[in-house]
Structure formats: C-alpha cells, structure tokens
Amino acid sequence: MKIVAVCGLGMGSSMMLKMSIDDVLKAEGIKAKLESVDVGSAKGMDADIYVLSQELEKNAKDFSGKVIVIKNLTDTDEIRDKLLAVLNKE
Amino acid sequence: MDKLLSTDMVQTQKKADDWQAVAKMSGSLLLEKDLIEEKYIEAMIKAVEEHGMYIVIAPGIALFHARPEQGVKETGLSLITLKGGVNFGVADKDPVYLAFALAAKDKTSHLNLLSNLSKVLQDQAVVEKLKQALDEKTLVDVLNQKLKEETK
Numbered sequence: 001m002k003i004v005a006v007c008g009l010g011m012g013s014s015m016m017l018k019m020s021i022d023d024v025l026k027a028e029g030i031k032a033k034l035e036s037v038d039v040g041s042a043k044g045m046d047a048d049i050y051v052l053s054q055e056l057e058k059n060a061k062d063f064s065g066k067v068i069v070i071k072n073l074t075d076t077d078e079i080r081d082k083l084l085a086v087l088n089k090e
Numbered sequence: 091m092d093k094l095l096s097t098d099m100v101q102t103q104k105k106a107d108d109w110q111a112v113a114k115m116s117g118s119l120l121l122e123k124d125l126i127e128e129k130y131i132e133a134m135i136k137a138v139e140e141h142g143m144y145i146v147i148a149p150g151i152a153l154f155h156a157r158p159e160q161g162v163k164e165t166g167l168s169l170i171t172l173k174g175g176v177n178f179g180v181a182d183k184d185p186v187y188l189a190f191a192l193a194a195k196d197k198t199s200h201l202n203l204l205s206n207l208s209k210v211l212q213d214q215a216v217v218e219k220l221k222q223a224l225d226e227k228t229l230v231d232v233l234n235q236k237l238k239e240e241t242k
Contacts, residue, residue: 008140008142008144008145009137009141009157011158011194011197012192013147013153015200015204016147016207019208020208039141053147055144055180056142071182072147072148072149072183073148074147074151074208075148076212
C-alpha cells in the first residue's frame with residue numbers, strides 16, 4: 001500500500017502531515033509506503049491513499065486513489081481517525 | 091534536540107493589515123539573518139497565490155515557505171505573532187496569530203525543525219502560551235520548555 005501526503009510544494013505542510021501519518025502507522029502496526037509530494041506530482045502518481053489539507057481539496061478530483069481531507073494538520077487525532085476509517089475499509 | 095527558534099528569529103505582538111504583510115515580516119527575519127535572498131519572500135507569497143491558503147495548517151497558525159532553489163542560503167525558521175490576529179481568508183481557521191516562515195536549503199535539512207515544530211503545535215496549551223507571549227524571550231522560553239519535556 002502506498003500513502004502520499006500532498007501539499008503545494010511537497011516539503012512544508014505535507015512533510016508535517018507525513019510525520020503525523022508515520023506516527024499513526026507505527027502506533028497501529030501498519031506497514032505502508034509513505035511519501036510527501038507537491039500537488040503537481042501527486043496528480044501523476046499511483047497511490048492508494050492521498051492525504052491533503054482542505055484548502056487543496058479541489059485538486060483531489062485528479063487523484064487515482066482514495067482521498068483523505070484534513071482540516072487541522074497539527075491535530076493527530078483527526079489524522080488518526082480519518083486514516084483508520086479508510087484503512088479499516090480496505 | 092535542536093533549538094527551534096532563537097529570540098532574534100521571533101517578533102511578538104506585531105500588527106499587520108493582510109497576509110502579504112505578514113509574509114514579508116516573517117520573511118524579513120530570515121533575510122536579516124542572511125538565510126535567504128530577498129526573492130524568497132516574493133516566492134512565499136507566490137506559492138500561496140498559486141496553490142491557495144493551504145499554508146494555514148491549523149486554526150490560527152500559518153507556515154509560509156517556498157522552494158529551496160527560490161533563494162534559500164541556509165535552513166531556518168522564523169515566527170511572527172500577531173496582536174489581535176490577521177484574517178487570511180480561511181473561514182474556519184481565521185484569524186491567524188502565529189505566522190512561521192520556513193527556509194529549507196534542501197529536501198531533508200529542515201526535517202528536524204519540522205518534527206520539533208509539529209510536537210510544539212500539537213499541544214494546544216503551548217500554542218495558547220505562544221499566542222499570548224508578550225515578548226520574544228517569554229515565547230522562546232515556552233518553546234524550549236516544551237521541547238525539553240519532549241526529550242525526557
């Protein structure tokens with residue numbers, strides 16, 4: 001499984017998202033490939049799950065996998081809950 | 091653990107008319123320390139104009155940045171706190187009280203900074219203290235205290 005954290009440039013907020021997602025995956029014992037990318041690159045990528053902030057949601061229609069929209073990138077509970085909700089459906 | 095911010099990379103209780111002014115203030119701190127070229131500040135503003143207000147990462151918190159090749163000399167972070175807050179046009183996260191500016195020299199040198207920043211911002215009590223800090227020293231003390239606790 002491949003998860004990507006998406007932001008405008010692929011190195012600021014997406015990097016913070018990636019760290020939070022990594023914490024969740026480790027805590028839950030889930031193995032996944034995790035990358036942070038910019039919006040442009042994300043469109044051409046083949047990932048299972050895309051995680052991005054709500055301000056970038058309009059870009060999500062071009063993504064090939066499931067999309068998780070995060071309101072507050074510093075809220076680990078929100079990230080955990082939304083991520084697990086999608087993962088548990090897999 | 092590395093120090094996140096020093097007092098000369100912080101200005102507290104500033105006033106600004108709009109988010110562009112805030113970007114320039116936070117960027118100026120990076121410029122004064124010679125961490126960036128002046129064009130990096132414009133690039134931070136352009137990144138928002140191009141991709142949207144995703145830099146407001148949490149209610150009341152913004153993280154400005156651009157790409158390494160857009161004028162970064164050294165990796166670093168600055169912070170402006172805003173008296174009364176400034177509206178960035180993000181309905182459920184306005185107003186912004188804490189505006190960080192990040193300069194990353196490459197794709198990895200800032201990871202430690204971001205990791206520390208995440209830990210700090212995940213703690214609502216600490217975020218409140220940062221918003222309320224009246225001077226630079228108080229603010230940096232709050233940060234260092236939090237990071238010290240994290241390393242215990």
